[in-house]
Amino acid sequence: MLRSCLARLRTLGALRGPRGGARPPATDTGPALRLFSSEEVILKDYSVPNPSWSKDLRLLYDQYMKKCEDGSWKRLPSYRDVAHLDSKLIKEEQMPQARIFIRSYEDGLGFEFVMFHNDVEKKTVCLFQGGPYLQGLSGWLHGGAMATMIDITSGMAASIGERIVTANLNIDFKRPVPLYSVVVINSQLYKAEGRKLFVSCDVRSVDGKTLYAEATSLFVKLDPEKSST
Numbered sequence: 001m002l003r004s005c006l007a008r009l010r011t012l013g014a015l016r017g018p019r020g021g022a023r024p025p026a027t028d029t030g031p032a033l034r035l036f037s038s039e040e041v042i043l044k045d046y047s048v049p050n051p052s053w054s055k056d057l058r059l060l061y062d063q064y065m066k067k068c069e070d071g072s073w074k075r076l077p078s079y080r081d082v083a084h085l086d087s088k089l090i091k092e093e094q095m096p097q098a099r100i101f102i103r104s105y106e107d108g109l110g111f112e113f114v115m116f117h118n119d120v121e122k123k124t125v126c127l128f129q130g131g132p133y134l135q136g137l138s139g140w141l142h143g144g145a146m147a148t149m150i151d152i153t154s155g156m157a158a159s160i161g162e163r164i165v166t167a168n169l170n171i172d173f174k175r176p177v178p179l180y181s182v183v184v185i186n187s188q189l190y191k192a193e194g195r196k197l198f199v200s201c202d203v204r205s206v207d208g209k210t211l212y213a214e215a216t217s218l219f220v221k222l223d224p225e226k227s228s229t
């Protein structure tokens with residue numbers, strides 16, 4: 001039953017959620033996507049403010065929500081469980097505990113972020129605050145955590161709603177990122193060539209003055225004719 005409902009929602013695009021639009025109601029848990037009124041399946045959208053968000057993150061969030069008002073930018077909702085439900089690669093009943101790892105920490109401990117997408121400019125911006133469980137060297141964010149966020153943000157710039165994978169990711173780490181600080185990840189699709197999507201990305205401080213990292217990446221659209229396993 002759930003599978004058929006999800007398939008229907010996928011067709012309607014509902015699982016990708018309300019991209020942008022009206023500002024979500026400010027609640028402790030954030031707005032939820034109710035799949036069916038008759039079923040207890042509610043997906044919580046995590047890309048809205050929670051009490052762990054710093055002032056910097058909230059201010060930037062408000063600035064980008066303003067940019068959404070004319071429709072040029074859309075806030076991208078983010079769910080904990082949707083990817084595996086929405087994937088044709090695995091069967092959800094085989095991996096009931098699977099979750100998206102960047103959403104698997106409790107509020108404030110891991111990856112706090114929200115993404116905004118501009119479809120005309122092919123840009124995705126991620127406002128990211130790294131929590132204490134992402135520590136690498138003392139007091140700094142682990143480079144792998146940064147790489148994860150660069151990957152996901154670049155992937156969104158490459159293609160929203162299509163089945164793509166990262167084929168190649170090159171990162172120059174320029175400065176260590178202090179734990180708990182907010183950074184702005186700017187990514188842009190600059191070339192599409194057949195199934196290949198090329199994205200550039202940089203990571204900067206909130207004031208834009210500090211360049212933390214630069215990256216380029218290649219995403220490849222999965223070929224439905226080929227087996228991915």
Ligand SMILES: CCCCCCCCCC(=O)SCCNC(=O)CCNC(=O)[C@H](O)C(C)(C)COP(=O)(O)OP(=O)(O)OC[C@H]1O[C@@H](n2cnc3c(N)ncnc32)[C@H](O)[C@@H]1OP(=O)(O)O
Nearest residue numbers: 151152155156159160161162165166167168194196220223
């Ligand atoms: C909805 C938005 C989602 C946003 C988030 C997305 C982020 C996802 C983050 C991930 O964690 S993805 C998981 C990590 N990545 C993988 O597991 C990918 C594993 N690799 C593969 O599955 C395959 O190698 C791949 C699909 C990338 C390519 O295999 P295919 O057999 O489909 O294609 P093929 O090998 O024919 O390559 C297609 C083109 O890409 C090129 N290519 C593939 N891999 C490349 C590579 N590594 N470097 C450069 N070019 C590469 C390849 O040369 C070729 O170019 P041409 O068309 O010009 O001939």
